[in-house]
Amino acid sequence: MKQRKKLLQWLEDRTGLVKVIEEIAIHPAAPGVKWKYVFGSALLTAFIMQVVSGIGLLTTYVPSAGGAYQSLQYITHKAPLGAFLRGMHYWGASMMIVLIAIHVLRVFLMGSFKFPREMNWTTGVLLLATTGAMAFCGQIVRWDQNAVFGIVAASKMAAHVPLIGLWLARLIIGGNVVGTYTLSRIFALHVIFLPILLASLIGLHVYLVLRNGVSEPPVPGRKVDPATYRSEYHDMLRKEGVPFWPTVVLRDFVFALCVVSVVLLLAWLVGPVKLDNPPNPSLINAHPRPDWYFWWLFALLALLPHSLENYFMVLTPLVIGLVLFSVPLVSNRGERHPARRPLAVAVVVFLLPAIAALTVAGWHENWSPRIDAAPLTASLIGASSGPVYEGAMVFNRMGCLFCHTIEGHGGKRGPNLTWIADKLTRGQMTLRIMNGVYNMPVFGRILSTEQTENLLDFLATRKKPGFVMGDQQ
Ligand code: HEC
Known part of the structure; x- marks a missing residue:
């Protein structure tokens, strides 16, 4: 007992971290947050899982245009636990996208982005964009026929940007043709640049969550007023706050355990996505298809009339980004409860079915010719x-x-x-x-x-x- 105390004292003296961790552990959290608030921390768990399975894949994957496809074949069919590892990485990515969607919806509908948490939202939007870029690059380093289609689509999209479009497209492809330099570039993004960015943003996001505290569940009629919010919030924490450790942590832990189990089960039972044909940039892919979370965008671009396509290719990501960023600028005070924010609810009620319908259209993919159609009898x-x-x-x-x-x-x-x-x-x-x-x-x-x-x-x-x-x- 005495020795433990001594050790802690020594650690505190040399690092100053013991107090910090202690303070985080004992800080009171807003009451009544319950299970609605577990998604953010589960995302952190899912991210760590991605790093682990990613490093596993990295030990065998060959990042060259000539070797990537074969190395993935080897990982999938020969390497011990290789298929499981690929499955873990794929289902982990899918899980992250699902959790992000739920987390963003929760924060948006409950008005948690309002004062003083505007920057929590902003860093969250950057996290969403970075995760999307990660998912996209992950599909490219699979380096099959779909990957080539994906990178060509992305460079086409970039080429429509005014003035710098062509330069941007060349930057993405790494020259004029899709090949080894393309893969090197996307690989560097996927395993170094984006993960570092993602980890830094996560650090910032979590810091802000700790600094500003999690938002208390909204109550109709209780408005956010920047002049008084902070003192009211601290009063409430003092009177009714629940201890972060163990109450909140335990809930987060149980949910994270479920998330990990689901990913491991899917990796084991369903396995990784099938590799498409080996890449051949000179062949047009009859059935190009990104992973499921991009189907809605895939469908949107495929179904748009040709004349609008060019505008939409640039405008779609731009508008989505701007709208998301501007959310706390438009409204960072006032009512938080969804029952008092009909416009916010209307946006969700309109967007969710639209994205679902586009996802289904992307799944059916009717715009692609069916070269395997059975002949007329x-x-x-x-x-x-x-x-x-x-x-x-x-x-x-x-x-x-x-x-x-x-x-x-x-x-x-x-x-x-x-x-x-x-x-x-x-x-x-x-x-x-x-x-x-x-x-x-x-x-x-x-x-x-x-x-x-x-x-x-x-x-x-x-x-x-x-x-x-x-x-x-
Ligand atoms: C690559 C896909 C593709 C192939 C192959 C193709 N078509 Fe079409 N066809 C279309 C599309 C798309 C339209 C609709 C064009 C529009 O009006 O926008 C169309 C329109 C038509 C129409 C007019 C239909 C209407 O309701 O107005 C006829 C008739 C037709 N095609 C016959 C044929 C015949 C016969 C062949 C084979 C010799 C053929 N198509 C091959 C894609 C194709």
Whole structure:
């Protein structure tokens, strides 16, 4: 006992940290915070887990364009615990995104960003952006076909920035072509630059949380007034505060344990995402697809009309960033309870379903041609020889099927052609096929006259079996 005291005294004398830790442990926290407030600390746990699994992967991963893909194959299929480690890193990243979303929503809806916690919010927005960049770079260092698609998309986005666009795009790619220098650059971001930034921001964020104290749960009618808030807050802590240690810490610990267990279980049972084909920048990927948390952005960019795309590519991230930053500037005082902040609730009620709908659209990914679509069958065509049949074969062979559906067969990039003859005349169809339209290729020079005629004969059969009046009695 005496020795322990002596040791602590020595440590305090040499470091001054014992008092600091003691003060943090015994400081009273706002009452009634309960389980709604566990997400922030769980994020810290998830981040530490990412560092651990990341270092594990780093011991075997080869950051070169020629070796990255093979080294990931090796990690996934041969290295002991390799697949588990990749799974941990992937599900850990997913978990971080989910926790961040919940944490941001909680802070936003409960008005916790208001005075004096504006800077907590600002550092939080920077953390959100850095985590997003981390997740993006993580998908690039996977260095498969999707990664190449991702980096090309990002450089395209950057190229639309006025004045410095081209320079920015070259900076991201590391030259004019996607290759070894691209990977070196993104790898350096993913394992050094961004993690250091992330850790520093986390430090700052946690410091601010300790300095300003966690916000007390909002009560309708109790307004934040910068002139009196601090003294009221400290009075409340003195009277009703709950001890940080062990009450709050225990709750955080139990939830963090759940988070770790879920990630480990998913890594074990589901495993890592499958590697796409090896990268080949000269091949166009038929099914490019980022990880699930970027599907909404992927869908947004794919579904936008071509003429708006350029603006949106630059404006989307810019607007999201500006809006997030400005939240405490717009309102840092007044009511905190969601029941008294209809506008804030309306924003969430509008945004959440919009992001969910875009995520689902990104999952279905109907804008990509389906090169694996099953060909039209004779029974569907209604003939097994003759011009109509030959026309349907042209439809199968010339790739019309990849983009157009007929009775459930085919892709969904272009309009459904099941009953096209009810909609367009033969002349109109000829024009569309010969000359193309936006996103519809030009077939004028590809098809022979005979092929075209057969194709049109086939399309002319695509009429709804109308019924004759009087049939029904
Ligand atoms: C790369 C995908 C793609 C391929 C391949 C393709 N189309 Fe299209 N097609 C489209 C898109 C997209 C549209 C809609 C264009 C628009 O109006 O914006 C379209 C429109 C059409 C239309 C007009 C439909 C309407 O409702 O207005 C016809 C007819 C058509 N395509 C027939 C064909 C035929 C026949 C082939 C094969 C020779 C073919 N398409 C190949 C994407 C494709």
